[in-house]
Amino acid sequence: MTSRLAPDLRRTQVAPSLPRGARRAATSISLIFLLALGAAAPAHAQYLPSQPVSLAHGSVVIGTDVSFSTSTTDDDSAWFNYTDYEHNTMRLMRLGVSAHVRLNDRVSFLSEVRSENGDHIRPYGLYVRLRPWKARAIDIQAGRIPPTFGAFSRRAYANGNPLISYPLAYQYLTSLRPDSVPADADELLRMRARGWRPSYRTGNQSVTTGMPMLTAFRWDTGVQVHAAGTRVSGSAAVTTGTVSDPRVRDNNGGKQISGRAEWQPVIGFVLGASAARGPYLADRVRDLLGRTESSYERALGFDVECSRDHWIVRSEGVWTRWDVPTLPTSLGAASGFVEGTYKVWPGVFVAARADRLTFSKVTGTTQTLTWDAPVTRMEIGVGVYARRNLLARTSYEHNWRDGGLIRSRRQLNVQLQFWL
């Protein structure tokens, strides 16, 4: 049984009925944004500001990122574009402010706060960066740190994404949750294609979203070490949450270990490999199950970026397995995308992405099926720069799903972005 998603989403839209807290948050972040603009304006009076605000001789640098997205379809399209923050990425107003405070050559503080659709301000990233040896490119970062796993999630600003939607692996919600588990395969199969609000009898029975394979909307908390050479770089991190469920507060006492290596044999060609392993189930669920079974999530990823002249081609493949104590085998998911960008004229580019997300099969009482419904997404778009930092773009997106109430959805999306 499926109810419509629209009422949930409409609650999060920017509207006169916004709660006081949300209005205050939106006002605060708008004020910060306007102050940043105001500080930048005198230096570039004849142009729209294009540089971040720099204070104290460059010791403090403040940037902003504002985007507004809308779509031709109604909120039901969030069946495919819903996020773990319960927003439709195609109907999203995002305000972000980032800051880099450099105390000296060895110590910096970095932060990015965001507000989406007028919600309260969230610290997307907030960490200290230490460089113990000035002459060596080794950095230690602690706090709410950037993701070690994968490549897409570190394209921090919206203009790093050539299209409006997100890759399925980084956004599409599966029917698994960190705070509840299906009692058996039949209960799991009943939740196919219901990642926007799965519910199970074991654990938290309140309605909330499922987990994506990796999330591009939240960063994890922990410690990260990064070392870079001329052609090779590597990172390792220990964090509280997992790639599917990054956390500030620990919910299970376990830590995720993740690592990433990058190799750049020639300029313009980058190969990356990532791996992560950590417990994802909350102690509240594990307590109900007697804590006897493993509840780890394991992820493996490969990515490649190739660019030259007016072309950029990127591809990523991700494999994830979750241990579910109530099921005889772990659940797997695999996703891969290829995206390309080509600049046709100065300030005008076209982009396209082909994306696929599949799941392993489970056997219920009457049938053997993939435990969630596989999804395919195609998106093509065009972007036009009105200014160096003012981008308008539109895209056509088509989603197909092998299950659920909505099997196919086509939509035209529009986005406007400005950043400093």
Place this chain on the structure above:
Amino acid sequence: MRSTAHVPPRVAVLLPFCSLLSALTLVAWVPQSGQPTLPSGGVIRGRVEVRRAAPQLERRPNVADLGAQPAHVPDRQDLLRSVVYLESAPAAAFADAETQHASMDQRNETFIPHVLAIMAGTTVDFPNSDKTYHNVFSISKARSFDLGRYAAGRSKSVRFDRPGIVRVFCEIHSHMSAFILVFNHRYFAVTAPDGRYQISRVPPGRYTLVAWNEGSVRESRQIAVPEGTGDGGAVEADFTLR
């Protein structure tokens, strides 16, 4: 059926001879220097004092990076250079059709120079002297172009034919920006690090002299270049830009 006109045999013999004679005559008319002769004139010189902070070309906060980027330390003096030019120029200035070349280097994630002044028709080379990709582009009305991504040791060029201000960026490095000012005459100068400038061979007359600095900072004044200043005489004009 052939459409070409029939040429009588006698005319056909004379044609190459006449063509050769015409070519020799044209060569004899071209000045020995290969350049149109310009009048020797006066000199306008002075100093531009910029009483404001250098533009801040900082990186955007690299919150999503896994590690720190190399320090970006642009030359502050280079960022404060101004351009002084005549708003209108004598007709003789437009006769100078010499093909010119200029260069704007990309080094340490900085365009060098930060301000370049050229005549229309000049080709500017953009060599990449860094170890990373750069992607020079502009979407200015005076000249839009996108050179794409190219690696160290390579250079690409753009010809600027229309007068105007062209703002240049690197698509990969948001803190890289520069200005190219394109004039349809040769009466302009970029200030030295100490703010001094000199415009030579200015024909006598009354002019509007303009000092420009990035970000719409602009000041103009009327000047008169008198007769007889060609032999050492000079018009002094100082500016203070805030």
